[in-house]
Amino acid sequence: MHTLELTVNGQGHKVEVGLKTTLLEVLRDKLHITSPKVGCNTGDCGTCSVLLDGVLVRSCITNALSVQGKSVTTLEGIIEPGDIHPLQKAFHENYGSQCGFCTPGMILASKALLDANPSPTRDEVKEALSGNLCRCTGYVKIIDSVLAAADEMKS
Amino acid sequence: MAEGEFFRAASPQEAAGLLAQHGGSARVLAGGTDLMVAVNKRMFKPQVIIYLGDAGMSGISQEGDALLIGAATPLSVIQASPLVADKTPLLAAAIKQMASPAIRNAGTIGGNLANASPAADTATPLLALGASLKLVGAKGEREVPLAEFFTGPGQSVLGADEIIAQVKVPAQPAEAKWAYRKVGKRKAQSLSVVSVAVYCSISGGQVSGAAIALGAVAPTPLLAQDAAGLLQGKTLDEATIAAAAKAAAEATSPIDDARGTAWYRKRASEAVVKQLLTELAG
Ligand SMILES: Cc1cc2nc3c(=O)[nH]c(=O)nc-3n(C[C@H](O)[C@H](O)[C@H](O)COP(=O)(O)OP(=O)(O)OC[C@H]3O[C@@H](n4cnc5c(N)ncnc54)[C@H](O)[C@@H]3O)c2cc1C
Ligand code: FES
Ligand code: FES
Numbered sequence: 001m002h003t004l005e006l007t008v009n010g011q012g013h014k015v016e017v018g019l020k021t022t023l024l025e026v027l028r029d030k031l032h033i034t035s036p037k038v039g040c041n042t043g044d045c046g047t048c049s050v051l052l053d054g055v056l057v058r059s060c061i062t063n064a065l066s067v068q069g070k071s072v073t074t075l076e077g078i079i080e081p082g083d084i085h086p087l088q089k090a091f092h093e094n095y096g097s098q099c100g101f102c103t104p105g106m107i108l109a110s111k112a113l114l115d116a117n118p119s120p121t122r123d124e125v126k127e128a129l130s131g132n133l134c135r136c137t138g139y140v141k142i143i144d145s146v147l148a149a150a151d152e153m154k155s
Numbered sequence: 156m157a158e159g160e161f162f163r164a165a166s167p168q169e170a171a172g173l174l175a176q177h178g179g180s181a182r183v184l185a186g187g188t189d190l191m192v193a194v195n196k197r198m199f200k201p202q203v204i205i206y207l208g209d210a211g212m213s214g215i216s217q218e219g220d221a222l223l224i225g226a227a228t229p230l231s232v233i234q235a236s237p238l239v240a241d242k243t244p245l246l247a248a249a250i251k252q253m254a255s256p257a258i259r260n261a262g263t264i265g266g267n268l269a270n271a272s273p274a275a276d277t278a279t280p281l282l283a284l285g286a287s288l289k290l291v292g293a294k295g296e297r298e299v300p301l302a303e304f305f306t307g308p309g310q311s312v313l314g315a316d317e318i319i320a321q322v323k324v325p326a327q328p329a330e331a332k333w334a335y336r337k338v339g340k341r342k343a344q345s346l347s348v349v350s351v352a353v354y355c356s357i358s359g360g361q362v363s364g365a366a367i368a369l370g371a372v373a374p375t376p377l378l379a380q381d382a383a384g385l386l387q388g389k390t391l392d393e394a395t396i397a398a399a400a401k402a403a404a405e406a407t408s409p410i411d412d413a414r415g416t417a418w419y420r421k422r423a424s425e426a427v428v429k430q431l432l433t434e435l436a437g
Contacts (some may be wrong), residue, residue, distance in 0.1 A: 002161055044194045
């Protein structure tokens with residue numbers, strides 16, 4: 001086993017991992033942070049998305065030891081507990097979530113977009129979410145939610 | 156040690172040295188977007204991993220008329236690079252259509268080439284542009300034209316103690332014409348069924364240099380040299396284009412798989428080459 005030190009949502013952690021361990025397994029099984037979901041485990045669906053030093057990645061195909069010393073943000077870390085992020089509020093108000101399984105990944109992919117581009121076009125939102133699959137809400141309301149959040153965050 | 160060892164190479168030379176030291180049991184890891192999928196599917200059990208993320212192999216610079224792209228440069232960094240947009244827009248256009256943003260943030264150009272998939276989407280533009288690779292081994296380095304790199308599906312001339320350190324891409328002359336098209340099952344996040352890059356210099360209305368590269372239609376990414384030869388010294392008229400497209404399709408040797416049939420791939424190759432050359436003529 002190897003010792004992995006990383007920061008998750010601002011807090012430092014030290015965990016023991018193997019060569020095959022993924023960042024998703026560290027987050028869910030060792031740190032019990034469960035917003036990143038296990039969907040496909042092959043990089044296809046996006047529900048395990050997290051921000052790694054601010055960059056959107058798939059935690060299911062990120063080797064845990066490759067994130068040594070880095071900083072991870074999950075949905076839990078985008079806003080103080082008890083508060084609601086404009087993206088969360090917009091998904092709520094615009095019916096952007098049904099079962100919610102894809103939602104953590106959708107919100108983090110949207111946050112990565114809005115951090116880089118606060119006024120995206122509809123097509124830019126589509127491109128930013130192109131690796132995130134939803135099998136119940138459908139994409140129209142999700143895209144509406146992101147555009148609503150962008151408006152809210154600008155005002 | 157049951158769980159094996161994980162090394163963070165500080166340079167390409169150190170990575171190559173570690174590969175030599177650990178024989179066949181070691182594998183290098185870049186973004187992990189191919190390797191970790193294989194691990195999760197239990198198709199590959201790592202014993203020794205040599206991580207390239209800290210090996211100083213990421214970055215893009217210009218040397219004379221060529222771009223030097225570190226093999227561990229993430230695809231998204233290449234896609235966003237003003238230098239790449241300016242000097243090799245064909246490469247930027249192809250990367251833009253790969254996978255999805257999160258995969259491009261992690262996946263690297265070196266990983267895409269080393270994996271040697273027939274459908275590796277950076278291979279088609281790089282073949283058309285005449286790129287070459289700097290390979291670093293335990294005993295020294297060598298430069299290999301990309302056109303001589305792939306030897307079969309998942310196979311290349313890469314030695315057991317060698318890594319790809321750098322990709323060298325000749326800059327596109329401002330007057331060169333190019334076009335790229337990827338045909339997939341859906342727009343995003345899908346592997347190529349056929350991909351085509353065409354690249355042409357035209358002077359005085361005649362083709363003075365041409366390259367046609369195709370992906371996912373042969374055991375390796377393919378440079379259709381005979382087809383490109385038919386364009387040499389010609390004007391891009393309908394008959395010339397049709398002959399080149401036919402020759403390009405003849406050079407393919409596709410397979411049936413879940414993404415498409417061999418029959419479809421051959422016909423699509425011809426149609427897409429024709430379409431792109433017609434675009435260049437217009
Ligand atoms: C959902 C999804 C969608 C995808 N879509 C596409 C697509 O549209 N087009 C496409 O072409 N690919 C696609 N891929 C495949 C993959 O993302 C790319 O091939 C990527 O560029 C691999 O780079 P990496 O750094 O992640 O490689 P890794 O997984 O780190 O490595 C891949 C292989 O190359 C070796 N390697 C890595 N770097 C080097 C080096 N510098 N020298 C020698 N060997 C090296 C590794 O040992 C391993 O065998 C997709 C993958 C996923 C999961
Ligand atoms: S669980 Fe990671 S992309 Fe599906
Ligand atoms: S809300 Fe159920 S998968 Fe998207």
